[in-house]
Amino acid sequence: MATVGLVEYEDGNDEVKAVYDDIKTKRNTDFINNFWKALANNPEQLKTTWEQVKRVMKPGKLDSVTKELVYIAVSVANSCEYCIHSHTASARSKGLTEEQYNELLEVIGLAHHTNGLVSTMQVEVDEVFKV
Amino acid sequence: MATVGLVEYEDGNDEVKAVYDDIKTKRNTDFINNFWKALANNPEQLKTTWEQVKRVMKPGKLDSVTKELVYIAVSVANSCEYCIHSHTASARSKGLTEEQYNELLEVIGLAHHTNGLVSTMQVEVDEVFKV
Amino acid sequence: MATVGLVEYEDGNDEVKAVYDDIKTKRNTDFINNFWKALANNPEQLKTTWEQVKRVMKPGKLDSVTKELVYIAVSVANSCEYCIHSHTASARSKGLTEEQYNELLEVIGLAHHTNGLVSTMQVEVDEVFKV
Amino acid sequence: MATVGLVEYEDGNDEVKAVYDDIKTKRNTDFINNFWKALANNPEQLKTTWEQVKRVMKPGKLDSVTKELVYIAVSVANSCEYCIHSHTASARSKGLTEEQYNELLEVIGLAHHTNGLVSTMQVEVDEVFKV
Amino acid sequence: MATVGLVEYEDGNDEVKAVYDDIKTKRNTDFINNFWKALANNPEQLKTTWEQVKRVMKPGKLDSVTKELVYIAVSVANSCEYCIHSHTASARSKGLTEEQYNELLEVIGLAHHTNGLVSTMQVEVDEVFKV
């Protein structure tokens, strides 16, 4: 149960409806996921966030799947259950294969592992990395 | 200053020297960074970790740069300064361009942003993401 | 399901009952939330923690709602689901409006965002901030 | 040392200069802190982030100091050294007193403490908090 | 619901079955917990991880319960609900008493508390700790 109510399409104001419509069009679906319905309690933030997501997550010099993998990695380290689920689903819908997922899992595990080792030993940054 | 001493090549035992030699060969450099020198206080863990890094970070179904980006993303969320510096250097040495770096930065910023929003509102995972 | 049992009023020893009674009086309610029931497995820690919460969270140079907002912000970054729910409820019961909640959400989102950017780029602290 | 270069005013393009000018005007200072100089490697992100900071951090239903306290709380939990320093300086410049700072410190300490207790015991959210 | 399917014994390949058999033998149980069933989608990682767990968690210069307490402490700070539950159960099965558990809880709470204080104040490391 969220700390805020979820705003359904029919209960949204015009600004909310416009964002929902845009989400449906851009994603070619009728489904609006809970994150947007929760954000819609503040229509301005809904719009700002959606515009930001569209701009940042579109394919650029990094492809869409790579961007989703970075998103998942951040969400895992931040323990954001919702974000992990939604962006794993998104990565798969954009073409992430199970073999790639397995490699992602290995890299995330290893990165956490060495982060822990480095943090425990408080290893100083080599000068060569600072340039 | 690390919480452990750094083991230089000439002070390492045969196991340490063998790993250092392998690092130099695989990376085509004479430089051993501090992480390995700190780990070398426990030669077995040095060897285990290096073998794991070699196995996981080599190009596979995900390319090397993508793996480095995931590594950076995890390290940022875990606030591992050393890891951020070393893997950013590594990603660049493997071909990450500044334009790609800028996109990485945008995705990491956005992911943290929405992680914070979702966590504050405790949004429930949509059923559709659970399949 | 918690990793410890919950101690109900009738099962608590005198020290536990005294704390529960004080909670009920101070909060003007008959409701004891699960956090205290879990802590009550160690009556000394129950008492110490409750005394600390009373002392720290009472209005001072910062008002009660502001203190709750700080509490929520910490809990979000630490991904403490229980704490987010209980302190959001508490902030609202102390007068937090939905408009203020929306602004809280914006600040938390933005702070996470820029934390991520700064951490990725490892920006050095300006000298002027160090005085 | 940051992972990116810092863009000084004279080296920025027109978009960068415009943002720097706006920062100077809005803050009534000639000082541009390192965060903006680092972001300026991507002028679009510089502009987007500055617009967001201006919009979110201006006084609203929550006053400016309260917003800074929330920012500090998030930054502490995320271990963002730069952000802690810059927003503590900012909060003080906006009127945070040392007595208020001491109370902030107490709340942050307590919140971390109880976050740790709750997380260890995995306390379940009371039904009453979910409405 | 996990983001991957769980591999039951009868659905595993020979490598998976061999690891499951080893887990059952070493732990003297017929029960395979979900973590291994999720990892088994990548038999190589299943095997690598299990070998690592066996090697690291066996009694050495630190006894098994102490190792479990460290594991719990890390998992709490990382908000890994599954890990907290499984390693608390494991610690108890290896002999952790409720009195010891209460002390663990106190130390974890205190450590989070002072971590928060130190991070807020950005206390500099004393020279004497650096040797």
Next chain:
Amino acid sequence: MATVGLVEYEDGNDEVKAVYDDIKTKRNTDFINNFWKALANNPEQLKTTWEQVKRVMKPGKLDSVTKELVYIAVSVANSCEYCIHSHTASARSKGLTEEQYNELLEVIGLAHHTNGLVSTMQVEVDEVFKV
């Protein structure tokens, strides 16, 4: 540089001096580390925190070194550089050997690793762990 000044013995009020004297006596040293000097800006919090540290960290059903290891593990996951340095020094002064330190490092590394794996896959808690 901390965000607050450090209070030296001669500048402290009577309450501060009493705590400093107690620290010196209990630890059999003339050295007061920076954490206490920073906290001393709020004498009440200095006293409260010191009393808590004394009570929690004294040998009980868990010995002093084990408590320090838990403290280190929490501090690593929270990226508290100061805390890692000070408690590693403390653990060593209480008898932690380098062989034990190496095992601590292995457990911390492994715990972070599996935390990352579990969080990525969002493994559900087995029913058997919930009792």
